[in-house]
Amino acid sequence: MAEETKTPETGETPESRNFIHAFIDEDIAEGGQFQGKTVHTRFPPEPNGYLHIGHCKALSIDFGTAEKYNGMCNLRMDDTNPTKEDEEYVDAIKEDILWLGFTWDDRFYYASDYFDKMYEFAEGLIKQGLAYVCELTPEQMKEMRGDLTHPAQSPYRDRPAAESLDLFHRMKAGEFPNGAMTLRARIDLASGNFNLRDPALYRINHMAHHRTGDKWCIYPMYDFAHPIEDALEGITHSLCSLEFESHRPLYNWVRDHIPTEAKPRQIEFARLGINYTVMSKRKLRRLVEENVVSGWDDPRMPTICGLRRRGYTPASIRNFCDRIGVSKADSTVEFGFLEHCLREDLNMTAKRAMAVLRPIKLTITNYPEGKSEAFEVENNPERPEDGMRSVMFGRELFIEREDFMEEKVGKFFRLYPGNEVRLKGAYVVKCTGCVKDENGNVTEVLAEYDPDSRGGDPADGRKIKSTIHWVDAATAVDAEIRLYDNLFVDSDPDGEGKDFMTCLNPDSFETLTGCKVEQGLRDATFPAAFQFMRQGYFCLDNKDSAPGRLVFNRSVSLKDGFKK
RNA sequence: AGCGGGUUUGUGUAAUGGUAGCACACCGGACUCUGACUCCGUUUGUGAGGGUUCGAAUCCUUCACCCGCUGCCA
Numbered sequence: 001m002a003e004e005t006k007t008p009e010t011g012e013t014p015e016s017r018n019f020i021h022a023f024i025d026e027d028i029a030e031g032g033q034f035q036g037k038t039v040h041t042r043f044p045p046e047p048n049g050y051l052h053i054g055h056c057k058a059l060s061i062d063f064g065t066a067e068k069y070n071g072m073c074n075l076r077m078d079d080t081n082p083t084k085e086d087e088e089y090v091d092a093i094k095e096d097i098l099w100l101g102f103t104w105d106d107r108f109y110y111a112s113d114y115f116d117k118m119y120e121f122a123e124g125l126i127k128q129g130l131a132y133v134c135e136l137t138p139e140q141m142k143e144m145r146g147d148l149t150h151p152a153q154s155p156y157r158d159r160p161a162a163e164s165l166d167l168f169h170r171m172k173a174g175e176f177p178n179g180a181m182t183l184r185a186r187i188d189l190a191s192g193n194f195n196l197r198d199p200a201l202y203r204i205n206h207m208a209h210h211r212t213g214d215k216w217c218i219y220p221m222y223d224f225a226h227p228i229e230d231a232l233e234g235i236t237h238s239l240c241s242l243e244f245e246s247h248r249p250l251y252n253w254v255r256d257h258i259p260t261e262a263k264p265r266q267i268e269f270a271r272l273g274i275n276y277t278v279m280s281k282r283k284l285r286r287l288v289e290e291n292v293v294s295g296w297d298d299p300r301m302p303t304i305c306g307l308r309r310r311g312y313t314p315a316s317i318r319n320f321c322d323r324i325g326v327s328k329a330d331s332t333v334e335f336g337f338l339e340h341c342l343r344e345d346l347n348m349t350a351k352r353a354m355a356v357l358r359p360i361k362l363t364i365t366n367y368p369e370g371k372s373e374a375f376e377v378e379n380n381p382e383r384p385e386d387g388m389r390s391v392m393f394g395r396e397l398f399i400e401r402e403d404f405m406e407e408k409v410g411k412f413f414r415l416y417p418g419n420e421v422r423l424k425g426a427y428v429v430k431c432t433g434c435v436k437d438e439n440g441n442v443t444e445v446l447a448e449y450d451p452d453s454r455g456g457d458p459a460d461g462r463k464i465k466s467t468i469h470w471v472d473a474a475t476a477v478d479a480e481i482r483l484y485d486n487l488f489v490d491s492d493p494d495g496e497g498k499d500f501m502t503c504l505n506p507d508s509f510e511t512l513t514g515c516k517v518e519q520g521l522r523d524a525t526f527p528a529a530f531q532f533m534r535q536g537y538f539c540l541d542n543k544d545s546a547p548g549r550l551v552f553n554r555s556v557s558l559k560d561g562f563k564k
Numbered sequence: 565a566g567c568g569g570g571u572u573u574g575u576g577u578a579a580u581g582g583u584a585g586c587a588c589a590c591c592g593g594a595c596u597c598u599g600a601c602u603c604c605g606u607u608u609g610u611g612a613g614g615g616u617u618c619g620a621a622u623c624c625u626u627c628a629c630c631c632g633c634u635g636c637c638a
Binding site for chain 1: 565566567568569570571574575576577578580587588589596597598599600601602630631632633634635636637638
């Protein structure tokens with residue numbers, strides 16, 4: 001019974017639930033706080049950088065949870081701090097989300113749309129005696145923060161509401177410089193949770209905002225703004241990462257002291273960690289700003305656009321995020337699992353093409369000089385509907401150096417003197433020897449073809465153990481192929497005093513020149529992905545390709561060849 | 565130290581008092597117009613102790629270890 005309900009791809013039951021679903025089920029159950037309401041979530045990136053695969057996990061949880069409950073998920077730019085934010089990022093974020101295939105319809109919002117409302121709510125808190133204007137400088141506030149066993153202090157805590165209200169108005173009017181004062185919530189200076197030690201609600205920042213311009217010189221803090229944004233949008237479940245767990249009491253405090261109908265619930269989950277991968281926006285930004293990489297879309301970056309350029313498909317990334325699961329335990333997923341998800345998708349969708357990465361000439365000595373012919377080869381054996389393509393064949397070909405050995409070793413079934421192999425889609429050939437230079441290096445492999453094996457099937461039906469790929473020397477196109485690794489290799493980047501820049505993988509990038517690819521690939525366009533037979537999956541990088549020169553990025557590695 | 569979380573095989577995640585399962589990885593084997601893909605198979609796990617129970621990953625208890633929090637960042 002349970003067997004039949006499993007999906008073939010993942011082996012998971014469609015009904016599989018995570019702990020978030022369990023919470024939501026509780027909430028909507030008879031008597032629960034959200035019974036009868038539509039589940040409503042949101043994805044709230046701060047537009048201060050590009051999205052990376054960690055965001056895709058959040059995207060998947062936010063949109064996926066809404067979908068599971070037939071609800072909705074909003075896209076909201078959490079732009080409450082003009083210091084780092086920019087419209088450039090807004091557009092990039094939207095583009096990446098769309099590329100991944102998530103849709104927000106018309107539910108696109110900015111936190112800055114609610115600045116008036118937030119200001120009004122802040123006035124309300126002041127009038128109720130729940131917030132006050134504090135004149136401590138940032139340095140003083142830090143000094144008076146207290147510690148684990150001593151409470152914080154503020155001499156302004158008992159300021160009359162009317163006076164705080166006046167000061168708050170004057171803060172907004174621009175009478176005070178940055179840092180001169182803050183609006184603080186009056187909660188509990190002795191709380192073991194520092195977030196409740198009268199947290200700042202508003203700070204002064206005389207800086208133009210990317211959307212509101214110079215209208216404001218005071219901006220709400222995340223802890224004040226976020227529950228308001230959620231409540232105003234009717235969010236029922238505000239899903240965020242674990243580091244906000246200790247902020248939840250504050251989230252609830254704000255939520256419960258503002259006059260909104262919606263009372264959203266915050267639920268936290270563990271953020272995505274992948275080994276060998278830099279997943280901190282701050283660090284990624286540094287790589288871009290210090291020109292360690294060519295940009296946010298450098299193929300070594302774990303950004304959505306970087307992965308896209310490296311050949312990752314939306315389906316593979318989303319499938320990965322769906323399959324890694326959701327929990328509250330810190331975890332590090334193996335990068336190899338992402339690669340697996342990509343291979344799985346690409347195997348079904350990528351076109352096959354022949355490319356020789358490390359070429360050596362193969363001469364068919366009994367094939368007429370000057371003769372050439374075309375063969376029809378399937379584009380994807382998994383999908384016959386993808387049709388056939390024509391590849392040229394001639395007396396001189398290129399094959400992989402690794403497909404020839406002077407003497408057979410172990411389970412090597414490819415070309416060695418006396419052995420027959422099939423040239424993919426063309427003829428069966430028998431190796432007759434090789435040519436060497438004065439240093440003893442093999443410069444050319446020699447073979448004879450069987451004219452009665454056109455298309456690759458010997459007329460007498462004899463079994464050919466192995467097949468290799470090749471390209472026609474006369475028509476092959478030169479290409480450059482880049483093998484990308486992750487930029488980061490140190491698994492403990494934040495180790496004592498060690499700058500993460502010194503942990504970067506110096507071999508994150510290898511360029512193979514002199515590669516030979518099929519003529520037809522000249523007409524290929526990004527983001528077409530190809531499987532170059534045993535060599536793995538590659539995508540054409542139009543961004544770096546110049547006329548007459550093709551550049552391919554390797555998206556994943558395949559397992560190694562024969563075993564000795 | 566105060567507060568809040570966490571701990572199931574190498575990795576990630578199921579099992580919510582009733583056979584510890586799945587995926588990836590690994591190893592072994594088979595197949596093949598490529599050794600890719602696919603297929604078959606093996607090994608490996610409930611942090612530790614005590615308790616409740618016919619029965620505990622699950623409930624209680626003690627301990628250990630790990631993570632987060634003292635921004636006018638989000």
